[in-house]
Amino acid sequence: MQSIDFYKEKKVFVTGHTGFKGSWLCQILKDAGAIVTGYALEPSTNPNLFNIANIEENMESVIGDIRNYDDLKLAFDKAQPEIVFHLAAQPLVRESYLDPVYTYETNVMGTVNILECIRKTDFVKSFLNITTDKVYKNNEWEWGYREDEPLDGYDPYSNSKSCSELVTHSYKSSFFADSDTKISTARAGNVIGGGDFSKDRIIPDCIRAAVKGENILVRNPYSTRPYQHVLEPLFAYLMIAEKQYFDKKYEGYYNVGPDEIDCITTGDLTDIFCEAWGNDQKWKDIYEGGPHEANFLKLDCSRLKSVFSWRTTWNVKTAVEKTCEWTKIFLNNEDVKSIMKKQIQEFLVRR
Numbered sequence: 172m173q174s175i176d177f178y179k180e181k182k183v184f185v186t187g188h189t190g191f192k193g194s195w196l197c198q199i200l201k202d203a204g205a206i207v208t209g210y211a212l213e214p215s216t217n218p219n220l221f222n223i224a225n226i227e228e229n230m231e232s233v234i235g236d237i238r239n240y241d242d243l244k245l246a247f248d249k250a251q252p253e254i255v256f257h258l259a260a261q262p263l264v265r266e267s268y269l270d271p272v273y274t275y276e277t278n279v280m281g282t283v284n285i286l287e288c289i290r291k292t293d294f295v296k297s298f299l300n301i302t303t304d305k306v307y308k309n310n311e312w313e314w315g316y317r318e319d320e321p322l323d324g325y326d327p328y329s330n331s332k333s334c335s336e337l338v339t340h341s342y343k344s345s346f347f348a349d350s351d352t353k354i355s356t357a358r359a360g361n362v363i364g365g366g367d368f369s370k371d372r373i374i375p376d377c378i379r380a381a382v383k384g385e386n387i388l389v390r391n392p393y394s395t396r397p398y399q400h401v402l403e404p405l406f407a408y409l410m411i412a413e414k415q416y417f418d419k420k421y422e423g424y425y426n427v428g429p430d431e432i433d434c435i436t437t438g439d440l441t442d443i444f445c446e447a448w449g450n451d452q453k454w455k456d457i458y459e460g461g462p463h464e465a466n467f468l469k470l471d472c473s474r475l476k477s478v479f480s481w482r483t484t485w486n487v488k489t490a491v492e493k494t495c496e497w498t499k500i501f502l503n504n505e506d507v508k509s510i511m512k513k514q515i516q517e518f519l520v521r522r
Contacts, residue, residue: 173406173522177413179204184250186237186285187211187258188230191367192301194220196256196405198511201229208250210235210243211259220366223501224508237281240288247288254412255298257285260332264305265371267328278331279338286342289352297416299408300339300356304397304428304470305329307358315431315471318358318424336424343422353415353422359404360397360428360470363490365497365510367401373437374491377444377454378498387445387454392438395467397428400490402518403483404428410479421478428470433487443488447495484521 183200187193188209200207207230214221221227233246237259260278261267267274282300289295307316308323322337324330336356343354363374370376373389380387404427415421428434438456445452475481485493493514500510 173410173519175199175203175409175519177203177416178254178409180206181254182206182250182252183208184247184252184255185209185258186256186281187260188226188232189214189219189221189234190258190262191220191364191369192362192401192405193258194224194226194366195364195401195511196258196408197226197230198224198508199405199409199515202512202515207231208246208252209233210237210246212236216368216370218368220368220507224366224511237284238276240284243284244288244291247285248292251292251294253294253296254416255285255289255295256408256412257282257298257300259285260301261328263369263371264326264328267326267331271327274327275331275334278328279334282335282338286338290342290346295352297412298352298354299412300335300354301404301408302332302336302356302358303329304358304360304426304468306333306336309468311467313467313469315428315434315469316426317471318426318474353419355411355415355422356424357404357408357411357427358425358470359407360399360434362399362401362404363494364401365494365501365514366507373440374444374494377441377448380454381448381450381452382502387441387452388457389437389441389454390458392436392441392456392458394437395434395469396437396440397434397468397470398440398487398490399429399433399483400485400493400518402515403485403490406484406518406522407475407481410481414479423474423478425475425478426470426472427475428472429487430483431469433483434469435487440487440491443491444495447488447492484518
């Protein structure tokens with residue numbers, strides 16, 4: 172069983188705390204007894220996990236733009252965190268084609284701003300920048316990308332996250348090489364779980380169609396992606412930040428993804444969802460062209476497994492089942508915070 176006792180009474184700063192992953196991370200940290208400060212824009216969807224699960228309770232929530240250095244610095248200095256998780260981002264590929272300037276400003280200069288906050292203080296011991304599996308130059312090959320592969324995302328979102336990685340590398344080398352502050356990045360695969368209401372994501376799209384009693388419309392059923400439950404990368408992030416807090420040798424760049432067997436096509440994932448949801452749910456292929464998105468993408472996570480003896484906990488089928496469980500609790504107007512806590516504990520016990 173993985174312990175999160177380390178985080179008790181630790182001061183933790185989370186950018187992007189109002190988002191899907193940020194909300195789950197803050198709940199875990201609060202359950203562990205951490206002193207949590209979040210900095211982010213208002214939630215981008217309605218409904219959203221942050222509000223319906225009352226994530227703001229028992230933490231300091233600051234609504235602000237990661238592009239605004241002065242406001243960020245004010246919140247950061249007030250919090251005086253020992254540990255920083257940087258999740259704030261414009262996270263959607265298709266949205267990045269519509270507004271590339273905002274995407275680059277948020278994903279690149281947002282990273283610069285949080286690193287500047289850290290550079291100008293002496294209380295941060297551990298910093299983790301959360302990026303994406305899409306940072307790699309995608310050659311559409313069948314094996315997983317390793318941490319030493321070239322970074323060169325194609326679309327504005329992926330490329331801006333590649334730039335965020337490079338910014339982190341530069342700050343680490345230029346300002347923190349001889350510092351007590353340890354710095355890493357984590358490149359995660361596609362996450363699913365209860366409370367994701369985003370557009371242009373397959374499981375939220377599945378849920379919206381199922382609730383309406385409609386067929387699920389899948390635009391890229393043959394695209395292969397590494398799918399995992401949201402708790403998988405979050406507990407990896409917590410582990411990396413804890414280990415490097417004590418020992419600089421754990422600094423680095425880590426892929427965080429599922430086992431190869433759970434790198435599946437969007438169509439296969441939708442089949443799993445239909446079975447888990449029930450009610451004779453069906454889907455159909457409606458490929459519509461549109462902007463470029465990679466067809467084939469896998470991660471090689473052997474470094475994470477080797478360095479930390481890491482292993483995955485829930486396979487993709489279980490991840491979808493847990494998502495459906497959470498969603499049906501929400502649709503029945505039951506206590507979503509309780510189901511979050513229940514699933515977190517179930518996950519911890521399995522670890």
